Amino acid sequence: MPSLGRLHLITDTRPGRDSLAVLRAVLPMAGGELVVQVRVEDTATDREAYDLARRVVALCTPYAVTCLVNDRLHVALAAGAVGGHVGADDLPVEAARRVLGPAAVLGATAREPGSAAEAVTAGASYLGVGPCHATTTKDGLPPAIGVPGIRAVAEAVAVPVIAIGGVTAADVPELRAAGAYGVAVVGALSGVADPARAAAELIGALTC
Numbered sequence: 001m002p003s004l005g006r007l008h009l010i011t012d013t014r015p016g017r018d019s020l021a022v023l024r025a026v027l028p029m030a031g032g033e034l035v036v037q038v039r040v041e042d043t044a045t046d047r048e049a050y051d052l053a054r055r056v057v058a059l060c061t062p063y064a065v066t067c068l069v070n071d072r073l074h075v076a077l078a079a080g081a082v083g084g085h086v087g088a089d090d091l092p093v094e095a096a097r098r099v100l101g102p103a104a105v106l107g108a109t110a111r112e113p114g115s116a117a118e119a120v121t122a123g124a125s126y127l128g129v130g131p132c133h134a135t136t137t138k139d140g141l142p143p144a145i146g147v148p149g150i151r152a153v154a155e156a157v158a159v160p161v162i163a164i165g166g167v168t169a170a171d172v173p174e175l176r177a178a179g180a181y182g183v184a185v186v187g188a189l190s191g192v193a194d195p196a197r198a199a200a201e202l203i204g205a206l207t208c
């Protein structure tokens with residue numbers, strides 16, 4: 001598996017957001033620490049997901065930035081992404097690994113140590129763990145697990161733990177101390193006045 005970046009930028013396709021503008025701003029300063037996850041609303045068509053993923057892959061390739069696709073692994077393969085991310089409502093991790101193949105990056109969502117260990121056994125190369133804090137970006141999430149919840153999972157697995165859910169640069173020192181390898185964010189980069197500066201702050205905190 002290619003080495004994994006520590007800052008995962010998840011595309012924000014909510015109305016009024018411009019995920020490609022955010023990406024264009026962040027890419028030139030992010031270097032190898034950036035991973036971009038193409039995530040579209042459940043109501044988006046596969047064609048819309050594919051078109052966005054193709055554009056994201058095209059933007060990421062000159063910077064050698066890893067591009068993943070959330071949920072829709074056929075879109076990941078078709079668009080030339082390096083891998084995908086699955087959760088409880090998506091293909092099981094073991095099936096996702098079969099679809100993507102042994103070399104792909106495969107992320108899985110885990111919210112507690114037991115399912116985290118199972119996901120790793122089934123073939124996950126990293127875990128997205130959360131929600132760390134409350135967030136308005138996504139509906140229907142369980143209660144926040146906080147830094148202790150992130151620590152519990154990080155102590156249970158040997159793959160990178162990516163903390164997600166309401167994460168900001170200010171949270172990063174505590175998350176790293178708890179064993180998180182990196183963070184995945186939507187709001188901390190989308191909808192801020194200066195995404196490049198926000199990304200620099202996050203990467204600085206993740207790599208110091």
Ligand SMILES: Cc1ncc(COP(=O)(O)OP(=O)(O)O)c(N)n1
Binds near residue numbers: 085
């Ligand atoms: C890095 C990362 N962690 C968790 C998630 C959430 O995935 P999932 O539980 O499948 O929910 P959706 O994102 O599909 O709504 C993620 N996407 N990325």
Ligand SMILES: Cc1nc(C(=O)O)sc1CCOP(=O)(O)O
Binds near residue numbers: 131
């Ligand atoms: C897409 C997603 N999944 C989560 C989970 O806990 O599974 S939290 C989340 C949204 C993350 O956005 P923000 O950084 O704006 O809080």
Ligand SMILES: [Mg+2]
Binds near residue numbers: 071087089
């Ligand atoms: Mg999912």
